[in-house]
Each structure stands twice: as C-alpha cells, then as structure tokens.
Amino acid sequence: xxxxxxxxxxxxxxxxxxxxxxxxxxxxxxxxxxxxxxxxxxxxxxxxxxxxxxxxxxxxxxxxxxxxxxxxxxxxxxxxxxxxxxxxxxxxxxxxxxxxxxxxxxxxxxxxxxxxxxxxxxxxxxxxxxxxxxxxxxxxxxxxxxxxxxxxxxxxxxxxxxxxxxxxxxxxxxxxxxxxxxxxxxxxxxxxxxxxxxxxxxxxxxxxxxxxxxxxxxxxxxxxxxxxxxxxxxxxxxxxxxxxxxxxxxxxxxxxxxxxxxxxxxxxxxxxxxxxxxxxxxxxxxxxxxxxxxxxxxxxxxxxxxxxxxxxxxxxxxxxxxxxxxxxxxxxxxxxxxxxxxxxxxxxxxxxxxxxxxxxxxxxxxxxxxxxxxxxxxxxxxxxxxxxx
Numbered sequence: 221x222x223x224x225x226x227x228x229x230x231x232x233x234x235x236x237x238x239x240x241x242x243x244x245x246x247x248x249x250x251x252x253x254x255x256x257x258x259x260x261x262x263x264x265x266x267x268x269x270x271x272x273x274x275x276x277x278x279x280x281x282x283x284x285x286x287x288x289x290x291x292x293x294x295x296x297x298x299x300x301x302x303x304x305x306x307x308x309x310x311x312x313x314x315x316x317x318x319x320x321x322x323x324x325x326x327x328x329x330x331x332x333x334x335x336x337x338x339x340x341x342x343x344x345x346x347x348x349x350x351x352x353x354x355x356x357x358x359x360x361x362x363x364x365x366x367x368x369x370x371x372x373x374x375x376x377x378x379x380x381x382x383x384x385x386x387x388x389x390x391x392x393x394x395x396x397x398x399x400x401x402x403x404x405x406x407x408x409x410x411x412x413x414x415x416x417x418x419x420x421x422x423x424x425x426x427x428x429x430x431x432x433x434x435x436x437x438x439x440x441x442x443x444x445x446x447x448x449x450x451x452x453x454x455x456x457x458x459x460x461x462x463x464x465x466x467x468x469x470x471x472x473x474x475x476x477x478x479x480x481x482x483x484x485x486x487x488x489x490x491x492x493x494x495x496x497x498x499x500x501x502x503x504x505x506x507x508x509x510x511x512x513x514x515x516x517x518x519x520x521x522x523x524x525x526x527x528x529x530x531x532x533x534x535x536x537x538x539x540x541x542x543x544x545x546x547x548x549x550x551x552x553x554x555x556x557x558x559x560x561x562x563x564x565x566x567x568x569x570x571x572x573x574x575x576x577x578x579x580x581x582x583x584x585x586x587x588x589x590x591x592x593x594x595x596x597x598x599x600x601x602x603x604x605x606x607x608x609x
Contacts, residue, residue, distance in 0.1 A: 224410045224423055241419060244411035246379045254313035254377055255292050257409055257420060259283060262295070265407065265422060272424040274373070274405055279306060284352045289339070291332050294348075296356070297373065305359035308336070308366055311375040311407075333372055333402060341367065342475065342514070350541065350581055357511055357532065370402050377407040475514030475533065487586040491516070491533055491540070494593050503601050505608055518600070523607040524555045530600065539585040542566060542574075561606035568599045 227240040258265055266281040275281075281295045288294040293311035298304060310333055336344070341363045345356050356363060365371070406425040411418050475481075476488045495516045499508040505522045511532075518531040528551070534541050542565075553559050566582055572592040574582040589596065 224408060224421060228412050228419070228421075241412040241414050244379075244413055244418065249379050249411065251292070251313045251378075254379070254409055255286060258293050258311055258313065258377055259286065261420060261422075264420070268407070268422045268424060269405070274403075274424065281309060282352075282355065284356065285348045288347050289332065289335060289344075296359075303355075305356070305362040305366070307371055307373055309373045309375055310336075311377055314376055314378045330374075333370065333374060336367060336372070337370055339367065350583075354532070354541075354581075357515060357517075360511060372402045374402060374404045375407055376404070377409055379409055379411070473514060475510070475516070490586050490590045494540075494589050494596075495533070497593060498597055498600065501597050501601070503597075503604050506600060506604050520604055520607060522609050523558060524609050525551050525558050525607075528552070528607070530603070534583065539583065539587075539589050541581055541583045542569060558607050561603055564606075565599055565603040569596070572596065572599075 224243075226243045228243075229237045230239045230241060232238045262281050262283055266275060266279070269275040269281075270277055270279070275297060278300050279297050280300055282298050284294045284296055286293050291310050292313050295309040295311060296305050297307040297309055299306055312332070341360050344363070344367070345353050345360075348356065408421075408423045408425050410421040410423065412421065413419075476492065481488050495508050495518075498506075498518065505520055507519045507521055509517060509519070511517050516533045517529060520528045520530055531540050531542055533539075552562050566576075569582045569584065570576060572584070572595055573588040574584040576582050584592075584596075
C-alpha cells in the first residue's frame with residue numbers, strides 16, 4: 221500500500237489536466253540522496269511533521285550533524301520561542317526495496333537509539349561540529365533528561381515506506397525498552413520528474429507509533445488475618461529519579477577527566493592555568509565558570525546587550541573558541557558599538573594566531589592560548605570596557 225500515487229496530475233489555469241509528472245523510480249535514488257534531501261530541506265520536513273501533528277506549531281528541527289554515532293541525520297526538536305531542546309530526532313534513510321531486509325533495518329535503527337542511552341552528554345557533544353556543540357552546551361540539563369528516558373523521535377525516511385514498517389518498529393521498540401519515551405514516524409520522500417527539474421513531496425505514512433507500553437503492577441500483601449489498608453502506591457521512574465537528587469554545582473573536573481583528554485594531561489593543565497589566570501585578573505563584569513558538562517566558559521555579565529558568552533574550552537586538539545557567533549550574532553549586532561568592539565576583539569584573536577572557520581568562529585590551540593595568555597586577557601579587558609552597560 222502506497223500513500224502517494226505513481227504520478228501527479230498537472231493542471232492548467234482552468235484546472236484542466238494537461239499532463240502528468242511521473243514518479244522517479246526507487247532504483248534511481250540512493251540512501252545518500254535521501255540524506256541530502258533531508259538536510260537540504262529540513263524546514264520542509266519540519267513543516268510536514270507539524271502539519272501531521274507530530275511536532276507542535278512552536279517547534280522546528282535543528283541539524284546537529286550527519287553520521288553521528290552511525291546515525292544518518294541527527295536533529296534536535298527545539299522550541300521556536302525559547303530555543304530550548306525538546307527532543308532528539310534520529311533520522312535513518314532506508315530504501316525498502318527488499319521486504320526481507322525490513323526487520324534488519326529496524327533492528328539497526330533501534331541499536332543506534334539504544335547506543336545513545338549509554339552516551340554521556342559530554343561524549344555526545346564532542347561528536348558534533350562546532351556550531352552544534354555550542355548550541356547543545358547550553359542544553360545539557362535537558363539533554364541529560366532525554367538520554368536518561370530515551371525521549372527520541374525515530375524518523376525512518378525513504379522513497380517507498382509503508383505503515384507495516386512503522387508497526388514493526390514499534391513492536392520491536394516495546395520489546396527492547398518498554399519504559400522508553402521513543403516515538404516512531406515513517407516519512408515518505410517521493411520525487412516526481414518535471415523535465416530537468418524534480419518535485420519533492422514528503423509525507424507522513426501511518427502516523428505516530430509510540431514505543432511506550434502500559435505497565436501494570438500487581439501488589440500482593442500477606443499478613444495472616446490482620447487487616448491491611450494500602451493508602452498509596454508510588455512507582456519511581458529510576459531514570460528520572462537519577463536526575464533529581466539535588467543540584468550539583470558544575471566544575472571543570474568532569475570535563476578535563478573525560479575520555480577526550482586521555483593522554484593530554486599537560487594540555488589540560490595549561491588550559492586550567494589560563495582560565496585560573498583569567499578569573500584572577502579582576503576584570504569588571506567578567507565571569508569564569510563551568511557549564512553543566514564542566515566545560516570552562518567565560519561570560520560578560522553586564523553589557524549593553526545583556527549577558528554574552530565570549531569564550532569556552534574545546535578539546536585537547538583545539539584549545540578554546542570564541543562564542544560571539546551563531547545565535548549571539550543577532551544579539552551583538554543589535555548595538556553598533558558592541559558589534560564594533562566584538563569585531564576588534566576577534567581581529568585581535570586572529571592576530572595572535574587563532575584560526576577562523578566558515579562559521580566565522582575563531583579557535584585557538586592550546587599552544588596559542590598558553591603562549592598568548594597575557595594578550596588574550598588584555599583583549600578581554602578591552603572588550604569588557606567597550607561593551608559595559
């Protein structure tokens with residue numbers, strides 16, 4: 221059963237049919253093509269999911285990366301108003317040309333999702349590119365909750381997906397993780413040829429299938445002839461409970477003791493010294509702290525455009541980066557003097573040996589940070605003076 225026909229009618233201005241657009245056969249499409257179609261049309265995918273009621277109107281999809289821990293496309297469902305992470309979206313492109321392979325495909329996707337359950341937030345963040353890392357760093361509390369509860373949307377995309385595959389995914393997911401919050405959606409990506417052009421028609425097949433199943437608890441109390449009254453039964457969600465044992469003030473030990481720094485203890489010590497020197501410099505309105513993951517970060521607390529994240533530690537290979545790009549760019553550009561001061565600061569970083577990437581972020585290796593520590597601190601002092609409210 222297919223949800224989309226093999227041809228689309230072409231109508232003229234009087235709504236009379238003047239021809240057809242033929243569907244592109246599945247043999248002409250590869251899984252890499254599907255990945256590319258999803259990444260380049262992620263806004264259209266999000267709109268399709270919103271129209272189907274799978275995403276709320278206040279959500280969109282943010283690309284986190286491709287081929288992340290073997291996942292074809294990894295996205296975040298985020299709140300359009302608050303920019304907050306709501307759910308992880310795992311997208312797997314599969315062409316179901318061979319029905320016998322369907323179970324293997326489903327098992328593979330569920331293995332990828334199960335693998336995420338075992339990953340710590342910091343390890344996952346390190347697997348992403350720089351822009352996605354910076355965004356996800358501010359979402360660590362939500363990320364911990366999602367990983368602990370398997371709160372994922374599994375999206376299987378392809379040219380000829382069918383509802384039977386979604387039902388199979390849900391059945392297997394319930395068997396593997398009955399308490400997970402995982403949902404499964406099948407997304408058809410139909411292509412129709414119009415001369416030298418093609419028409420992409422995404423559609424949801426079969427709706428949302430939840431992997432969570434009902435859990436029934438039978439309580440039997442044996443007390444002989446004594447009367448017993450049970451006033452309340454409480455079942456603790458162990459995944460949620462593990463997150464609710466009080467607030468932990470983050471420090472940099474978790475970050476510098478992670479696997480990414482194994483064999484690089486000297487580099488870790490050099491970065492620690494830099495952030496300690498910066499904290500001791502007594503720069504007005506500048507705060508050195510640790511994010512939830514333990515990553516050291518530098519904020520300007522009282523600028524004309526509010527609180528700004530300026531620098532953050534990266535890894536043993538890459539040292540530190542500046543955070544005055546991405547979603548901070550609009551905030552910075554709202555005030556011309558602040559924008560000019562930020563540009564001067566970033567130019568100074570490049571002069572000191574930082575490199576500039578396509579995202580406009582500048583990065584300094586541990587060697588550069590260690591060698592130019594005093595100059596970087598002076599540049600931060602000048603930036604603080606120029607932007608202070």
